[in-house]
Amino acid sequence: MEFPEEFRVVIRRYARVEQDIRALVQERCSHICGLCPVICCRYDICEEVGDSPFLSLLQALYTPDEYMDDRYGWLGGAGCLLTCGRPPVCYAFFCDELLACFEDARERYILETLGRLIGYIGDRALGRRHLVEITDREQLHKLNLKRIMKRTEEAHEVYRIIRDYFAGNSITDEGWQALAHIKATIDMHP
Numbered sequence: 001m002e003f004p005e006e007f008r009v010v011i012r013r014y015a016r017v018e019q020d021i022r023a024l025v026q027e028r029c030s031h032i033c034g035l036c037p038v039i040c041c042r043y044d045i046c047e048e049v050g051d052s053p054f055l056s057l058l059q060a061l062y063t064p065d066e067y068m069d070d071r072y073g074w075l076g077g078a079g080c081l082l083t084c085g086r087p088p089v090c091y092a093f094f095c096d097e098l099l100a101c102f103e104d105a106r107e108r109y110i111l112e113t114l115g116r117l118i119g120y121i122g123d124r125a126l127g128r129r130h131l132v133e134i135t136d137r138e139q140l141h142k143l144n145l146k147r148i149m150k151r152t153e154e155a156h157e158v159y160r161i162i163r164d165y166f167a168g169n170s171i172t173d174e175g176w177q178a179l180a181h182i183k184a185t186i187d188m189h190p
């Protein structure tokens, strides 16, 4: 099934933003998650990649040589094998033990907002449905691409605000409003 150029542009932008978010989450959390004896990855979450044609497409485009293991899903020895196409919950979940390592409530809020960005992009991508709730590949042709693209750019802008904050810059009033908008949207349509 051929996708129009507009769809391919959306895929490329989504992938770029996901890669940026993944790298920043990893930078902030790997010193904690890397020592974790629990590991919150679960096979049923990994399965969501195969259930979602959009995520499957990303997986096939960006990690074509990796295969989901019958027992460990996408979890490899050095962490998740997917560079793109992880389910939004993989970014949004931070366990209490991890959050407790960030003593500053503002840092916790910023980290949680960063984790919500991928979910924000796909919110209401087709009617009221989230991007990853679409399980019929044919329906990818009906996606609201303009909305997804707009949200992708908004998410990338908030990512940049957060990246710059962690690099030592302050957040402007407009920046805080942009972060609050992400949280309010996801809380409204979790």
Ligand code: SF4
Residues within 6 Å of the ligand: 032, 033, 036, 037, 038, 039, 040, 041, 093, 094, 095, 096, 097, 098
């Ligand atoms: S989020 Fe928590 S449970 Fe999951 S890998 Fe990190 S420390 Fe472990």
Ligand code: SF4
Residues within 6 Å of the ligand: 040, 041, 042, 043, 045, 046, 049, 073, 074, 075, 076, 079, 080, 081, 082, 086, 087, 090
């Ligand atoms: S981060 Fe990767 S391995 Fe972990 S649950 Fe998500 S898809 Fe599976």
